[in-house]
Amino acid sequence: MNAPAYNFAYLDEQTKRMIRRAILKAIAIPGYQVPFASREMPMPYGWGTGGVQVTAAILGPQDVLKVIDQGSDDTTNAISIRKFFAKTAGVATTTATEEATVIQTRHRIPEAALSESQVLVYQVPIPEPLRFLEPRETETRRMHALAEYGLMHVKLYEDIARFGHIATAYAYPVKVNARYVMDPSPTPKFDNPKMDNCPALQLFGAGREKRIYAIPPYTQVVSLDFEDHPFEPYRFNAPCALCGAEDSYLDEIVTDDKGSRMFVCSDTDYCEGRQAAGHHGSLSGAPYKEKAQGGTNG
Amino acid sequence: MADPDLRENDEPLLVATSLSKSFGRIAACRDVSFALYPGEVLAIVGESGSGKSTLLQLLSGQLAPSAGHVAYRMRDGVTRDLTTLGEAERRFLFRTDWGFVHQDPAQGLRMAVSAGANVGERLMAVGWNHYGRIRDTASDWLTRVEIDIARIDDAPRTYSGGMRQRLQIARNLVTEPRLVFMDEPTGGLDVSVQARLLDLLRGLVAELHLAVIIVTHDLAVARLLSHRVMVMKGGRVIETGLTDQVLDDPREPYTQLLVSSILPP
Numbered sequence: 001m002n003a004p005a006y007n008f009a010y011l012d013e014q015t016k017r018m019i020r021r022a023i024l025k026a027i028a029i030p031g032y033q034v035p036f037a038s039r040e041m042p043m044p045y046g047w048g049t050g051g052v053q054v055t056a057a058i059l060g061p062q063d064v065l066k067v068i069d070q071g072s073d074d075t076t077n078a079i080s081i082r083k084f085f086a087k088t089a090g091v092a093t094t095t096a097t098e099e100a101t102v103i104q105t106r107h108r109i110p111e112a113a114l115s116e117s118q119v120l121v122y123q124v125p126i127p128e129p130l131r132f133l134e135p136r137e138t139e140t141r142r143m144h145a146l147a148e149y150g151l152m153h154v155k156l157y158e159d160i161a162r163f164g165h166i167a168t169a170y171a172y173p174v175k176v177n178a179r180y181v182m183d184p185s186p187t188p189k190f191d192n193p194k195m196d197n198c199p200a201l202q203l204f205g206a207g208r209e210k211r212i213y214a215i216p217p218y219t220q221v222v223s224l225d226f227e228d229h230p231f232e233p234y235r236f237n238a239p240c241a242l243c244g245a246e247d248s249y250l251d252e253i254v255t256d257d258k259g260s261r262m263f264v265c266s267d268t269d270y271c272e273g274r275q276a277a278g279h280h281g282s283l284s285g286a287p288y289k290e291k292a293q294g295g296t297n298g
Numbered sequence: 299m300a301d302p303d304l305r306e307n308d309e310p311l312l313v314a315t316s317l318s319k320s321f322g323r324i325a326a327c328r329d330v331s332f333a334l335y336p337g338e339v340l341a342i343v344g345e346s347g348s349g350k351s352t353l354l355q356l357l358s359g360q361l362a363p364s365a366g367h368v369a370y371r372m373r374d375g376v377t378r379d380l381t382t383l384g385e386a387e388r389r390f391l392f393r394t395d396w397g398f399v400h401q402d403p404a405q406g407l408r409m410a411v412s413a414g415a416n417v418g419e420r421l422m423a424v425g426w427n428h429y430g431r432i433r434d435t436a437s438d439w440l441t442r443v444e445i446d447i448a449r450i451d452d453a454p455r456t457y458s459g460g461m462r463q464r465l466q467i468a469r470n471l472v473t474e475p476r477l478v479f480m481d482e483p484t485g486g487l488d489v490s491v492q493a494r495l496l497d498l499l500r501g502l503v504a505e506l507h508l509a510v511i512i513v514t515h516d517l518a519v520a521r522l523l524s525h526r527v528m529v530m531k532g533g534r535v536i537e538t539g540l541t542d543q544v545l546d547d548p549r550e551p552y553t554q555l556l557v558s559s560i561l562p563p
Contacts, residue, residue, distance in 0.1 A: 160429050
């Protein structure tokens with residue numbers, strides 16, 4: 001890294017200024033999708049090109065970066081993006097939520113409470129919450145402009161009519177600052193309450209769709225619902241098998257082909273922190289590692 | 299009926315004054331004036347290309363007139379010029395006090411969402427937030443337009459043509475509009491289904507005291523539904539009057555031609 005081939009954090013300064021202007025506008029109008037001149041990034045669409053551009057635009061040399069994918073710090077997507085910025089910006093990286101100043105995320109909000117000194121950057125595939133009900137972009141923009149959001153309830157109505165309850169489990173629509181209806185990116189609806197009145201700045205970047213939107217700190221975020229079918233965050237009814245947490249969002253992991261499964265925290269940092277602090281779940285003590293060493297046919 | 303209602307019926311609901319619309323050199327609509335009163339059904343008849351549909355779009359504020367204007371008496375009793383309404387107000391009017399029944403139900407319905415949601419959409423758009431009540435109202439309306447309640451959760455693309463058209467009507471009437479625009483509502487339906495639909499419409503119009511502007515080339519529809527008829531040709535209104543008067547005793551040669559082209563029953 002003696003002679004970096006790229007500008008700090010990959011993007012050139014003009015591009016960063018353009019993205020920062022879009023971010024400022026997005027913060028000024030909470031929940032409003034600001035168009036921006038999204039750039040080609042050295043990764044495919046769907047891998048977080050929007051989030052990466054937002055992160056590149058806000059990153060400073062003193063920042064500490066954490067990247068999570070579905071809550072996990074150690075999946076391909078998270079590792080690749082973390083390495084990308086370690087290489088192009090030389091910033092410190094971490095997996096600990098508390099230590100990070102910028103957290104880029106795909107589909108989760110960390111379990112640990114966020115603080116005012118942190119920025120959460122979401123990777124967004126489809127920013128338009130009305131898209132699957134109204135295919136015309138001109139029409140959805142007009143609906144946002146006039147705050148015509150009856151259609152959003154049509155989707156929830158359909159859920160109840162079909163399944164008896166609001167079956168939308170992720171990308172659950174929210175109303176930001178009592179004005180714009182926003183797609184919180186495909187986070188599970190378990191995370192929706194964390195967006196409300198959050199001390200951290202939340203930025204959303206959609207690279208393919210060329211949109212940036214934001215939730216400023218301490219902004220009201222309300223999940224849409226019906227009076228007789230109120231919003232309920234969903235969680236598997238089980239403790240984490242590794243750390244015993246009763247309050248975290250769980251991933252279901254199939255462990256064999258006979259229907260066995262285990263539930264573990266989706267937030268790996270949170271789970272490891274709890275295990276280090278002495279919490280145990282029903283399957284903790286890493287039984288699989290021991291078996292692999294002592295097993296007969298590996 | 300109470301006195302205020304009577305007085306209200308004395309004032310026109312919608313007044314068109316010398317409406318004209320030209321597309322380049324083609325004048326699609328020339329100098330059309332009329333007044334529509336609450337509860338009145340007006341049929342606009344004429345052949346294809348006579349300017350009927352353009353007129354309907356002008357009246358419903360979807361097209362801006364080249365000259366003239368349309369005034370509408372809002373629910374609060376204030377008469378407003380449609381061109382001075384903001385887009386938000388006009389769209390609100392369209393969701394609440396007006397209905398628009400398209401010839402092709404696919405244009406007026408959301409084909410991929412259930413019938414119940416189709417009917418409920420307008421209610422949700424004006425802020426209804428109680429699933430049970432929305433569903434009850436939707437079921438009620440499906441019954442009124444003679445759609446089996448068991449099909450409330452089916453999407454209209456599984457419906458027959460006649461059912462789709464009835465669903466479209468229910469979807470429009472659920473907010474109890476005072477004025478409904480209809481563009482060839484029976485087009486593309488076979489005669490027995492047409493007859494049932496007309497019967498239903500006639501009942502609903504009378505029951506709900508609806509004002510209707512119906513565009514049709516089918517004089518039988520005009521005869522069954524409307525109180526007054528306007529005959530259009532080449533963008534102009536050439537004859538207007540009570541339905542039976544115009545259809546049984548046409549004055550203009552073109553109207554005579556139109557009436558005589560109906561096959562005798």
